[in-house]
Amino acid sequence: MKIxxxxxxxxxxxxxxxxxxxxxxxxxxxxxxxxxxxxxxxRRITQAKLLTAMNDAEIFAEATSVYDxxxxxxxTGTFEALQAYARNLSERIIPRGVQTDEVVGIVxxxxxxxARSLFAKYQxxxxxxxxxxxxxxxxxxxxxxxxxxxxxxxxxRIIRQQQDAIRELSTPVLQVRERLLILPIIGxxxxxxxxxxxxxxxxxxxxxxxxxxxxxxxxxxAIDSHVANHLVQTVEASRLLGATVIVTGLSPEIAQTLVxxxxxxxxxxxxxxxxxxxxxxxxxxxxxVVPLTETTAQD
Amino acid sequence: MPVPILKQSRYLxxxxxxxxxxxxxxxxxxxxxxxxxxxxxxxxxxxxTALDVLDSFASRTVRxxxxxxxLRGAETVIVGIQPDVAFAMVQLGITLEGVATALDxxxxxxxxxxxxxxxxxxx
Amino acid sequence: MAxxxxxxxxxxxxxxxxxxxxxxxxxxGRIVAEQLGFSTSEATLVATAISELARNIVSYAxxxxxxxxxxxxxxxxxxNIIARDKGPGILDISLAMREGYSTSGGLGIGLPGxxxxxxxxxxxxxxxxxxxxxxxxxxx
Numbered sequence: 302m303k304i305x306x307x308x309x310x311x312x313x314x315x316x317x318x319x320x321x322x323x324x325x326x327x328x329x330x331x332x333x334x335x336x337x338x339x340x341x342x343x344r345r346i347t348q349a350k351l352l353t354a355m356n357d358a359e360i361f362a363e364a365t366s367v368y369d370x371x372x373x374x375x376x377t378g379t380f381e382a383l384q385a386y387a388r389n390l391s392e393r394i395i396p397r398g399v400q401t402d403e404v405v406g407i408v409x410x411x412x413x414x415x416a417r418s419l420f421a422k423y424q425x426x427x428x429x430x431x432x433x434x435x436x437x438x439x440x441x442x443x444x445x446x447x448x449x450x451x452x453x454x455x456x457x458r459i460i461r462q463q464q465d466a467i468r469e470l471s472t473p474v475l476q477v478r479e480r481l482l483i484l485p486i487i488g489x490x491x492x493x494x495x496x497x498x499x500x501x502x503x504x505x506x507x508x509x510x511x512x513x514x515x516x517x518x519x520x521x522x523a524i525d526s527h528v529a530n531h532l533v534q535t536v537e538a539s540r541l542l543g544a545t546v547i548v549t550g551l552s553p554e555i556a557q558t559l560v561x562x563x564x565x566x567x568x569x570x571x572x573x574x575x576x577x578x579x580x581x582x583x584x585x586x587x588x589x590v591v592p593l594t595e596t597t598a599q600d
Numbered sequence: 601m602p603v604p605i606l607k608q609s610r611y612l613x614x615x616x617x618x619x620x621x622x623x624x625x626x627x628x629x630x631x632x633x634x635x636x637x638x639x640x641x642x643x644x645x646x647x648x649t650a651l652d653v654l655d656s657f658a659s660r661t662v663r664x665x666x667x668x669x670x671l672r673g674a675e676t677v678i679v680g681i682q683p684d685v686a687f688a689m690v691q692l693g694i695t696l697e698g699v700a701t702a703l704d705x706x707x708x709x710x711x712x713x714x715x716x717x718x719x720x721x722x723x
Numbered sequence: 724m725a726x727x728x729x730x731x732x733x734x735x736x737x738x739x740x741x742x743x744x745x746x747x748x749x750x751x752g753r754i755v756a757e758q759l760g761f762s763t764s765e766a767t768l769v770a771t772a773i774s775e776l777a778r779n780i781v782s783y784a785x786x787x788x789x790x791x792x793x794x795x796x797x798x799x800x801x802x803n804i805i806a807r808d809k810g811p812g813i814l815d816i817s818l819a820m821r822e823g824y825s826t827s828g829g830l831g832i833g834l835p836g837x838x839x840x841x842x843x844x845x846x847x848x849x850x851x852x853x854x855x856x857x858x859x860x861x862x863x
Binding site for chain 2: 741745750774
């Protein structure tokens with residue numbers, strides 16, 4: 302999201318007129334006192350028992366980066382660099398076990414440390430202090446928000462990744478005989494899982510050179526029309542790869558859903574249970590073997 | 601770029617090399633139909649391994665091809681459809697109904713062997 | 724829902740006048756999709772959808788253009804395709820969007836299929852003036 306030219310309303314007010322000058326002043330102050338303020342901040346982080354997963358050297362290094370990014374965001378009024386940094390930081394510290402409350406906590410502490418130093422500097426002139434705070438507060442809050450949101454988004458991304466991995470593990474495509482694959486589907490089927498299943502199956506067909514696939518849905522309680530459609534698509538896509546699909550374990554409910562979406566069950570290869578399906582598959586595979594003597598006789 | 605067509609005993613094998621324009625696909629169809637007649641082939645394999653997209657036009661042309669070739673007494677089998685392409689096709693509702701498909705060249709040849717020697721489908 | 728904003732610098736225009744241009748449009752779509760980090764599966768879907776739209780342009784309008792670009796919506800990124808032509812336009816859009824509908828003996832428009840696989844689908848058409856179809860797929 303570009304901020305430079307079309308800045309959000311609150312920052313726009315600040316940057317117009319003398320508030321721009323105030324912001325420059327306060328950024329200069331924060332830069333000048335960088336060392337002291339950073340130390341103060343690091344001290345308060347330890348005092349609040351935050352970032353316990355990291356050692357002092359690490360905290361100091363990250364504190365420096367956060368501080369500099371913070372001041373930069375205040376100065377430029379743009380938050381893209383900060384956002385990118387926040388995500389980057391999150392990617393590094395999440396595996397270390399750092400929690401959301403810690404990240405939000407340290408950013409708020411920095412905001413407080415900087416605010417306090419502004420009080421100290423401008424306390425003689427109450428009006429000036431107010432105007433400085435008017436310039437500082439919206440920006441500081443925006444920063445806290447940006448960092449927190451960046452962290453949470455990164456967490457969500459990691460969780461999604463893990464979910465995908467789990468989904469993949471929980472849907473194995475099994476090769477039990479040569480040219481025969483079995484795909485037992487257990488549990489809840491949602492569109493995303495269904496899509497993943499199909500992709501896994503198709504890759505499996507190619508890798509194992511399967512001619513017959515038995516998809517067993519005994520373990521599936523119910524499916525909606527979207528997932529039912531998906532099942533049909535899986536059967537069709539498998540055929541395009543030269544494999545015949547046998548669906549087993551069709552409950553009356555699922556059979557009804559398929560009929561409702563217009564599937565001609567007569568055309569779909571279905572068998573009662575998995576065992577029966579495997580036998581049918583073997584029959585199909587076995588039937589393809591042509592006795593040699595017969596062949597030569599025909600020629 | 602014309603698609604190379606090889607003869608392997610009574611079969612013709614056309615291997616599509618890369619992204620094919622519509623006109624090229626139609627030319628291939630006509631060439632195959634012609635060659636089946638000249639060579640008196642019993643089967644045709646069209647290898648689409650290199651095709652990264654199989655859209656509705658390609659599907660229609662392939663179906664046309666299989667139908668016309670069957671009228672000349674030969675079987676057609678399409679081989680090498682990639683998993684991604686197959687997936688995209690079914691989601692878009694593009695089918696190759698009525699056309700035999702196999703995983704690759706080897707499977708395609710096996711299919712033709714079974715289906716042209718005895719004059720009926722094994723399964 | 725927040726309005727998606729296109730990123731004009733990242734939009735590529737492929738003129739469509741003959742079926743050779745279909746290959747170029749598909750390729751452009753695949754390149755952008757892969758740049759965005761879409762899986763090969765998804766990139767193939769996008770390329771196939773572009774093929775269908777570009778083909779419609781050639782079949783019905785004889786010439787037009789396909790724009791392929793990036794879009795943002797907050798933190799989401801996606802691929803946006805605009806298929807535009809100044810052809811005869813579609814008389815009955817709801818009919819064209821009905822599953823299984825096709826004109827001129829088997830020349831299926833494929834629009835229902837395209838809508839099914841995309842996250843966003845918009846169609847605007849004026850008889851005698853032309854048609855613009857806009858589709859978007861977001862990176863999950």
